Amino acid sequence: MISLHRHWHLATIFPLLAVLAVVLQLVACSHKEGRAEVRVLTDRTESHLENLFKYYEQERPVKIAVNYVGDSLLTRLKTRPKEADLVVVKNADLLEIAKQKKLLRPFNSQRALGNVPLPFRDRERAYAITSFRARAIFYAKDRVSVKDLRSYSDLMLPKWKGRVCIRSGFHEYNVSWLSQMAVSKGLDQTEKFITGLADNLARPPKGADRDQVRALLEKRCDVAVANSYYMGVMRLRDDQKPWAEASDVFFPDQSGLGTYVIRSGAALTTASKNLKAATEVLDFLTDAFAQHYFSEALFEYPVKPGTPLAPINAELGKRQGIEGGAYKINLVSLKEAAKYRDKIIEILARVNFDRK
Ligand SMILES: [Fe+2]
Numbered sequence: 447m448i449s450l451h452r453h454w455h456l457a458t459i460f461p462l463l464a465v466l467a468v469v470l471q472l473v474a475c476s477h478k479e480g481r482a483e484v485r486v487l488t489d490r491t492e493s494h495l496e497n498l499f500k501y502y503e504q505e506r507p508v509k510i511a512v513n514y515v516g517d518s519l520l521t522r523l524k525t526r527p528k529e530a531d532l533v534v535v536k537n538a539d540l541l542e543i544a545k546q547k548k549l550l551r552p553f554n555s556q557r558a559l560g561n562v563p564l565p566f567r568d569r570e571r572a573y574a575i576t577s578f579r580a581r582a583i584f585y586a587k588d589r590v591s592v593k594d595l596r597s598y599s600d601l602m603l604p605k606w607k608g609r610v611c612i613r614s615g616f617h618e619y620n621v622s623w624l625s626q627m628a629v630s631k632g633l634d635q636t637e638k639f640i641t642g643l644a645d646n647l648a649r650p651p652k653g654a655d656r657d658q659v660r661a662l663l664e665k666r667c668d669v670a671v672a673n674s675y676y677m678g679v680m681r682l683r684d685d686q687k688p689w690a691e692a693s694d695v696f697f698p699d700q701s702g703l704g705t706y707v708i709r710s711g712a713a714l715t716t717a718s719k720n721l722k723a724a725t726e727v728l729d730f731l732t733d734a735f736a737q738h739y740f741s742e743a744l745f746e747y748p749v750k751p752g753t754p755l756a757p758i759n760a761e762l763g764k765r766q767g768i769e770g771g772a773y774k775i776n777l778v779s780l781k782e783a784a785k786y787r788d789k790i791i792e793i794l795a796r797v798n799f800d801r802k
Pocket residue numbers: 673
């Protein structure tokens with residue numbers, strides 16, 4: 447497996463790019479032009495994006511000013527819509543909402559259109575999906591077999607009573623997952639599922655996705671809901687490697703509608719002072735280099751056809767008969783999912799999902 451560090455080690459092109467950057471700067475100065483600035487607003491993890499943007503700044507005479515805002519992204523965009531040229535999100539449901547609130551400007555770029563297949567972009571070009579991950583079931587390898595697992599809906603069966611771990615129901619990942627379920631299965635079925643899942647929890651929801659996988663190792667629960675890419679992420683960290691090794695990833699509903707995915711994406715805002723430069727950063731996120739980075743370094747699934755999966759992702763699902771990591775995806779319309787978002791949050795509150 448290629449590690450993150452080796453991956454960047456391999457990029458010995460960096461010194462050359464630095465030289466190139468200096469040359470480009472000199473050219474820019476000789477034309478008496480400053481570096482164009484692209485202002486990015488994001489809720490993505492800083493360590494996940496900063497290398498990528500640094501690379502871009504070395505490659506192009508552009509400064510990327512990133513504002514990492516965490517969970518307040520949508521509020522921020524609503525209250526200060528002129529603050530950013532480009533938004534980059536970990537859950538594209540937020541882009542759909544931003545689109546409906548008329549906070550986004552359609553992109554007009556043949557490069558992005560060529561890189562991102564139709565199912566991964568908004569039909570009116572308001573946003574593009576840049577990568578995604580499965581909302582998967584992790585299971586304790588020593589206590590659970592793939593034969594015990596089938597569908598998400600099984601998690602409400604009596605056999606899983608007191609054996610399931612999950613983070614707060616109100617976290618973006620779970621709200622997105624359950625909103626998509628409402629589109630696929632209907633709101634009544636989804637409410638039944640939420641209630642049944644809450645009744646089967648081993649403990650009140652707490653921590654982040656990786657904490658649920660850690661709880662498998664600590665025998666606090668036997669199955670956990672978490673995003674697939676954490677398997678790769680945990681394997682790279684010495685302290686978290688044992689969590690990864692005690693568990694495996696199961697892709698639910700492979701004989702049904704498929705596994706739900708959480709999509710990351712990017713969009714231009716209505717502010718975009720520097721439309722050309724901002725569009726080029728959006729293009730860059732869909733181009734081969736960034737797509738390779740999302741896949742290889744972050745263990746996400748790339749959207750650009752032909753981008754290879756990280757070796758670890760190509761192995762995921764083997765025990766359930768999935769070849770080459772190619773699992774069946776239930777790619778629910780984000781427009782449809784957005785209609786259920788508030789209702790899902792209302793149900794989670796009503797059943798006191800977080801047991802607070
Ligand atoms: Fe995450």
